[in-house]
Amino acid sequence: MSKASNKWIMHVDMDAFFASVEQRDRPECRGRPVVVGAQPGSRGVVATCSYEARAFGIRSAMPISEAFRRCPDAVYLKPDIARYVQASQQVMALLETISPVVEPVSVDEAYLDITGLERLYGAPAAIAKRVKDRIRQDVGLGCSVGIGHNRLIAKLASEYRKPDGLTVVLPEQVEPFLDPMPPSNLRGVGPQTLKTVQRLGIQTVKQLRGMSRELLNGYFGEKMAGSLYRQARGLASDQVGERGARQSISKETTFNQDVTDRDHLRSTLRALASEVGYSLRKAGLKGWVVTLKIRLAGFETHTRQRRLAVPGDSDSGLFKVAWDLLEAAAFFEKPIRLIGIGVSGWDADEPVNLDLFTSSEADTRERQLYSVLDSAAERFGKGKLSFGVPTPKKKK
Template identity: 60%
Template sequence: MHVDMDAFFASVEQRDNPEFRHRPVIVGALPGGRGVVATCSYEARAFGIRSAMPISEAWRRCPGAIYLRPDMPRYVEASQKIMQVLQSISPVVEPVSIDEAYLDASGLERLNGEPESIASLTRQKIRETVGLGCSVGIGPNRLIAKLASEYRKPNGQTVVRHGDVLAFLDPMPVSNLRGVGKQTDKIVQKLGIQTVHQLRQYSLEILSAHFGRKGGRYLYDQARGIASSRVGGTQVRKSISKEKTFKRDVTRPRQLREQLRQLSAEVGRSARHKGLKGRVVNLKIRIEGFETHTRQCRLPSAVNADGEIFGHAWKLYEQSGLAGRSVRLIGVGISDFGSEEPMSDLFESSREREEKLYSTMDEITDKYGINVLSRGIRR
């Protein structure tokens, strides 16, 4: 079972402020500034407003909406109550974000009846406990449950039994499947594929030729409703990243360099707290016109030191061909976490000294705050 709260942040605001109900509510950046929509009420969506839309565009479409900055402590409090409700329904609950979770619904029929009754009970308990609406999907695996929860939003429920999976998938646009972004969708459109039913007519070999071995297999399996049914497993973190949106576009290399250094320090500190090191450094740059570029490089050994992350990220910027362009957003991250290769004796002592240095810096930062202490970099 997949439970997804409906327009979560905006719904909390409408719940707590009766004057906001039945009105377009937009949570995120405020008009006149830089930033995007975090989420919006369904009344706002009627104007074509959606998550991640630039706030300037949202204002153009609906200047009469209520614009609010996120109140995360309130949203977290509501989320914790929702997860407690879900734990009263199933002993196996896997939160995947602040406003959605998977539940293992197998065996619940003995307690709560048919899947439709389980879905209705879940929605009722959340409404009574938290005063918010949600959508529920039940299916034989995670993919189908997720698609089912999206099927009748808002405040809806859909149950897809094993024998009905293909009939449920067939009329869906391919863009509904997981991992189908803009680039994948472009290829799909070129092939003349509109629906999941049409996608299923293509062999694994043809899909792999167009989308790569991994991407082809992913689409091939999804078109047949094949996906994991495991709930509650440990989620492996795939990346750690930080980014900064500037109030005004930046062109000065020195300012970009300093910002990238700060972001690299935040990424390094976060990675060290989690005991992670990454073999890939990623750079993200958004220039004027919301044109976004990404660059990455693979390293011979995994890193989590600020200086190494920054050095590789800055080199990616210098080689990006974007130097001198007005930058709206810049970000850095590391990925491809895994076991570290053993160090040779020649480098072991220097690496140990560096790790002790960063450990001390992290302790000071934890106690006194970010930007109190940082390592110098060569200009």
């Protein structure tokens, strides 16, 4: 997108969303470190935490045991999905009163196209303040808002002064805004890319922008080099609400410390399968191929695939296949850095026999449960609402 574009894109990101809902609804939690996720003594992880808890170094996806070690006096709460969904619905409905073009990308963030709304609400900064004030007054929660001429700059701007931030980046301010940022702030810069960036001595986006496209190709490969080249110049899509067809749906997580514990891997994989299942059902898709992704220490990456007898979108079904693949691969003796699950193959020609998905009373109950959960969360993109739907117990 050229700097001459007159588009204004807003990114709204709720601050510590789950924890903030808890602090709003529980006066005794206000001003205290709050951790939402697994309970101390279990093998689960932190879903999110308040900014008071983050002061102790606690963060999302951290093992709950480590969070408790850092702050045993925090308030530890199990997720209350129904209340989070209700709060999110209020936020998204409010945003739709501001702009006719709203794209929720998760339960706690959304993009808005606010181009032309200056005539109604004033300058972009005034629109951002209006959004923040309305969310605070009507929903009782805080958020950070970023505005720029494309999605990348809007997203980076919303992250710039969290929590309770408001940042507008004008076209002529894009490069000065990006210059001091570490390359890790850019989209898609994972551990392996960051390792190469650090080896090259690149500490800022400005330094990255000084590298030629050819040189970037040599170090990062053509695809990643192109992304880095564009992002370093603040170039990105300015389209909101338009998404292309997806070829696969996947979810992965990188552990803070390499993991060998089977229970930890099992609970993590179950949660990931739940998020993928949610995304599949929301998109109206059933996939034929389940892919397990494993990254070992030293960034050694492996994938395993299995084709299903019938296409599926069941959380428990996807988890079972992925877990079988993990057991068959015999990786348990090696430290695992990353684990992920993906589903693809909905364009296959084989017909879908829907009767196969309701072959038992347990299957029926499970799909009814999915229907209830999904309908409550259907307006929000990536499945952040999913914490793992347990497999129905077999009758004795």
